[in-house]
Amino acid sequence: MAAAPTAYEQLIDRHRPTLDQALETIRTRAYWSPHPEHPKAYGENGSLSAAEGKAAFDALLGTRFDLGQPGTDDWVGGEVSPYGIELGTTYPHADLDVLLPAMRAGQRAWRDAGAEARAAVCLEILARISARTHEFAHAVMHTSGQAFMMALQAGGPHAQDRGLEAVAYAYAEQTRTPDTAEWTKPQGKRPPLALTKQFTPVPRGIGLVIGCNTFPTWNGYPGLFASLATGNAVLVKPHPRAVLPLALTVRIAREVLAEAGFDPNLVALAAEAPGEGIAKTLALRPEIRIVDYTGSTAFGDWLETHARQAQVYTEKAGVNTVVVESTGAYKGMLANLAFSLSLYSGQMCTTPQNLLIPRDGIATDEGPKTYDEVVADLARAVDALLGDDARAAALLGALVNPDVRARLEAAPGLGEVALASREVTMPEFPDAVVRTPVIVKLDGAKPDDEAAYMSECFGPVSFAVAVDSAEDAVELLRRTVRDKGAMTVGAYTTSDDVAEAVREVCLEECAQLSLNLTGGVYVNQTAAFSDFHGSGGNPAANAALCDGAFVADRFRVVEVREEA
Amino acid sequence: MAAAPTAYEQLIDRHRPTLDQALETIRTRAYWSPHPEHPKAYGENGSLSAAEGKAAFDALLGTRFDLGQPGTDDWVGGEVSPYGIELGTTYPHADLDVLLPAMRAGQRAWRDAGAEARAAVCLEILARISARTHEFAHAVMHTSGQAFMMALQAGGPHAQDRGLEAVAYAYAEQTRTPDTAEWTKPQGKRPPLALTKQFTPVPRGIGLVIGCNTFPTWNGYPGLFASLATGNAVLVKPHPRAVLPLALTVRIAREVLAEAGFDPNLVALAAEAPGEGIAKTLALRPEIRIVDYTGSTAFGDWLETHARQAQVYTEKAGVNTVVVESTGAYKGMLANLAFSLSLYSGQMCTTPQNLLIPRDGIATDEGPKTYDEVVADLARAVDALLGDDARAAALLGALVNPDVRARLEAAPGLGEVALASREVTMPEFPDAVVRTPVIVKLDGAKPDDEAAYMSECFGPVSFAVAVDSAEDAVELLRRTVRDKGAMTVGAYTTSDDVAEAVREVCLEECAQLSLNLTGGVYVNQTAAFSDFHGSGGNPAANAALCDGAFVADRFRVVEVREEA
Incomplete structure (x- = not known):
């Protein structure tokens, strides 16, 4: 053991500043990382x-x-x-x-x-x-x-x-x-x-x-x-x-x-x-x-x-939910959601699955949009994002296993398809199974549909669930988190009352909430030292x-x- | 809710210094308490x-x-x-x-x-x-x-x-x-x-x-x-x-x-x-x-x-154990142990139950003492402590329920009685059941005796367990903590090797250790802000x-x- 103290004391000298910065950041929860994201940051030292x-x-x-x-x-x-x-x-x-x-x-x-x-x-x-x-x-x-x-x-x-x-x-x-x-x-x-x-x-x-x-x-x-x-x-x-x-x-x-x-x-x-x-x-x-x-x-x-x-x-597992009640940035919302649904083919435990949209439509900065319009516009946003195969593959990746593929292929049987999945080819990997996401319309009031949207359907499948009202959405959100758990919750609303109601559900049912994300941060991403991943307080995770x-x-x- | 903030903001002003001192003390683990122990400290303010x-x-x-x-x-x-x-x-x-x-x-x-x-x-x-x-x-x-x-x-x-x-x-x-x-x-x-x-x-x-x-x-x-x-x-x-x-x-x-x-x-x-x-x-x-x-x-x-x-x-429950291997303060050890066994008639979850004593005796500042001498001297120390009924009652208190009394009365059937229990009378409470503790000799090598000393016998019953050696004591301690748990462990030794062996058992089996207590602190007492009560790492407690x-x-x- 004589040599050991020297060896690890050197490591303490080397890493103590990083440890101290990490300790400081988990207290402030500001942005910080010692690990570069850019591929070109590597190759030296x-x-x-x-x-x-x-x-x-x-x-x-x-x-x-x-x-x-x-x-x-x-x-x-x-x-x-x-x-x-x-x-x-x-x-x-x-x-x-x-x-x-x-x-x-x-x-x-x-x-x-x-x-x-x-x-x-x-x-x-x-x-x-x-x-x-x-x-x-x-x-x-x-x-x-x-x-x-x-x-x-x-x-x-x-x-x-x-x-x-x-x-x-x-x-x-x-x-x-x-x-x-x-x-x-x-x-x-x-x-x-x-x-x-x-x-x-x-x-x-x-x-x-x-x-x-x-x-x-x-x-x-x-x-x-x-x-x-x-x-x-x-x-x-x-x-x-x-x-x-x-x-x-x-x-x-x-x-x-x-x-x-x-x-x-x-x-x-x-x-x-x-x-x-x-x-x-x-x-x-x-x-x-x-x-x-x-x-x-x-x-x-x-x-x-x-x-x-x-x-x-x-x-x-959990059933991640986004309440879509109204927005002051319709295009940003659609782009943000399209990216969230597409990233890694929806194979993140944090990917939204259920989008709760009032059947009477929503208010936006581009005027009122019906339920059908919102779903169609979201489908178009996904199409636009994934229109080019090379770009699509770089975002989607490949389906991780045959079970995901099977769920994707079964999804059209669950309801009306608002956005069909398509095959993406990767010339460098001809055997890769790469698919764009499917969006299926369901009705929150139909018991048959509930069986689908109240279960985790892991993979590139999401449900546009028509609900009666904002209140109905909030209550369905509550029931979903309580019974099925959620790693993430999202909400789009310009109403303080609706925001407060969603926030209260998340506090009471213990779910992490992202509100009105329309830019370059997505509901399915969390940053270490700042964001908590999961809450440990609903059925999706105990920690x-x-x-x-x-x-x-x-x-x-x-x-x-x-x-x- | 309008009145509430005022009410509790006053409480924050009043109690923040105490909270800060408590926060400081759980970091230093020095002595502190805002709550007076002396009965006469009350009656004012x-x-x-x-x-x-x-x-x-x-x-x-x-x-x-x-x-x-x-x-x-x-x-x-x-x-x-x-x-x-x-x-x-x-x-x-x-x-x-x-x-x-x-x-x-x-x-x-x-x-x-x-x-x-x-x-x-x-x-x-x-x-x-x-x-x-x-x-x-x-x-x-x-x-x-x-x-x-x-x-x-x-x-x-x-x-x-x-x-x-x-x-x-x-x-x-x-x-x-x-x-x-x-x-x-x-x-x-x-x-x-x-x-x-x-x-x-x-x-x-x-x-x-x-x-x-x-x-x-x-x-x-x-x-x-x-x-x-x-x-x-x-x-x-x-x-x-x-x-x-x-x-x-x-x-x-x-x-x-x-x-x-x-x-x-x-x-x-x-x-x-x-x-x-x-x-x-x-x-x-x-x-x-x-x-x-x-x-x-x-x-x-x-x-x-x-x-x-x-x-x-x-x-x-747990089986609290004290290893008695050697001491540089024989009288202090006996007095300390006698008090520990007597306090609240052994009805603390932290009271020692098994005293592991080498059958060949121990070294002390008063010369070598045989196993029999140690046990007899301990019995005398308890007798001396509890000889006066009024003083005994003030230390023993009453047996909390008939189950404790039944275990006490059954104890003489388990082995040779080194110290018999006696009734203590309290004139002011003639119906109180007050009893001095019993010490029973057991042999660590006899399977029949093991059934007794490897179970918790909650109440004023302790076992003087003869063991083959210090090593045997340490191994029995390990087995006891691992299989039965312990809220407390004590040890008396002048040997650095034995102290280290006992310490290592406590670290590996996760038990709180009091070493060579011969004064006014007892193994069964812990102080808030400084001592941990239980470890949460052995079967006696999960926290x-x-x-x-x-x-x-x-x-x-x-x-x-x-x-x-």
Whole structure:
């Protein structure tokens, strides 16, 4: 251990200013990021250029991704890019009875290093991930189906921001209590009582991160870094269709840990054979004391019910809703909504699904618009946005899996089609399944239609739901959030009363609200350090990214007191 | 609402310095309390003197305790003091279908008032409780069986401290995010993206506090004030044998809320008829979103398993252990342990149960002592402490219920009695059941004995467990904490290696450790603002009093953003 303090003290020196800025920003919630969004920002100071990142990605294809993990009993893989490429990379398959004990071996030293050292190591991991953003961009693109630019930004800097945010929260939470305290209680004329107290944040055990297919890094990093920064080991179980981005992450984490003098087995990968379904097995292991999960409501509910030995943080399905009541910027509203519906083919957990529009129409700066006009104009706005195939593909990306495609193809059976989906061709990826979104008209008053709009239809399907009035829209919004949950709510209105009613529903039912977005910020995007992703207070998620509650129960504080 | 701001703004002015000092102290964890421990500190500045407190308590006996709650369908009661008095007070029995909706009516105004106003109202409630400390002392004494002085201190200032601590944590947690933020993201040569964001802490719903028999205020206040300060309404379900202290609390809370311009139904009492068992019904009501519980492991586990709609905070049973390996202050150790075993007849969740002593004896400043000598000397120390009946009664208090007495009487059947329990008479309370503690010798190596020492035997029963060695003691400590949980661990050792081994067990198994206490601080006492009560990381409790985790998930933050 002699060399370790030197190694991680250097990391503290290097990363303390970034940590301090992150801590400051989560208090002010102003804009900030240390991770550049522009692709051309990379290629210097040790980071991979676009060409280097592409080459690094290509070099991983068809290879065995060896992490040097104990208990590797086999090699598994089978990722097929939504763009049609077979990745051919294989990953270690773990004998859990060997790997899990090995992951605990280094926990004492990791715990004893303290919160600042752990934060610094986490920031070094993130810095090295950042330097390889172009490599990650390809890995995210070819597992999630995101278009390249989105994969680079959402899978790179935005994900890194969310990881850093979690580290900052974890550090702040652990340092709310001092390392030591002197406690002296007066006793009148007698000598005071005096104690010396030591406080140590101790980890829960091993955190399990269950990755998702669509945002392997963005949704994976908060839990990974929150658990690691609070002293836990972390086992990463990627979605079998999106292993590579998290395998790269695990490799970098293991390298940094080892260089800093810690046991690399504090972070490990649990890849699985096709159809193996190891998440259930892992989630119930007694060593697993924290679970972070993004995915279906069914499995999220199963985890919350059965993984009782663990703290379970879930992001599940929801029915995101936008109330369209009136607007002072009709064109901006249409453009903004069209973009929101199109981005990544609606495959974001934050994409609006139900647009609630009064059947008598809405007031706009271009005069009154009937329900039919609004829907038709929105369809035209989407068409205009996606008219050119190359531009469309760069926004839509590819459908992530056959289930999404099946839902898209079934959507016309649900109601009148206001905007039909069309195929988009990508000459460079002829096997990619790229589709424009469909908009279906439904009637909020028809019970048959309710079955459709009150279920999550994940993918490029949205419903223009005709409602009786603004009040009806607000009540349907309330019922939707309460019963089905929502990651996002949007509203367009020029009426203070309607805005206040929507706001009150969001406060009471606990949903994040974007009001009258008509420019370059979209309801489906949140910025780390400033916006909360989810609320943790409605059925769509039991936690928000990122707040004190997301980190506070990943560790406990043990006090040792003795007489001074 | 016009008058409300004035009312609570005055409260903010009055209590802000106390809140600031509490916030400062939870960071430094130095000694502090605004609530005096000495009985003579009361009687001026509007607080009840000893005589006034006694008179106020007497005036409550045999009366109907009307709280003016909606939906009161009956009056219930039946408290019998462990000192033999029938209280004869009756309390409102609630029609939940009336009371619970009424409790939600005032939540919007309470939420909109903000964290600082809520903290100020909570501090005013605590200040008024503090002023009536003498009245509460009698109420706690005659429900818990605590001796008067302990009832005054633990049931009064110490409980008030824990409530204030919870308010401070709740305030700090809610104000980590600003009320509003301006977010401006540069876009190169294009105009920046600019959003205005509002952040509002919103409550979960109604918090349910399930009180316990032994410490109705001390264990009840943290959950009550944590939930109330975070914007929730709070329904208090007292233990049917310890209603009065919490009924008084609820009455004061309702008065303060009303005076400050809020709905008094934000805090309500749910008393029950004998044998009614309403806790299960209440805990599963959809309106109940938070549960705070102190009591048996069986019901705590039931709550954690079944009250899935709520955040559940439990303090359950544990097997508190003291390792006695060696000491440099033999007499101090014996006196300290004797006091710990005797205080409130061992009816604290923090009282040591198992004393692990090497069978070959221990080294002390008075020379080596055999296992038998240590146990006999401890028995003599207890005898010396409790030799005088009046002094004994003032330390022991009364047995809280017949179950404790039954366990005490069964203890001699478990092994060789090193110290027999004796009856203590109290002339002023001839029906009080007052007993000195029993110490039973057990052998750590005998499976039959293990059944006894590996279960919680709540009450004045402790086991002197002979172990093979210090290593054996440490391993038994580890197994006990891991399998059974512990609110407290103690150790006596002059060996750095043994101290380190015990410390490591406590860090790994997550238990709070008191090392070599030989003076006037006891393992079973914790001080608010400085000591954590429980760790939340072993089976004895899933939460600690009080830390960020105890408050962070009682509310969520809702963000409303719009273009700037």
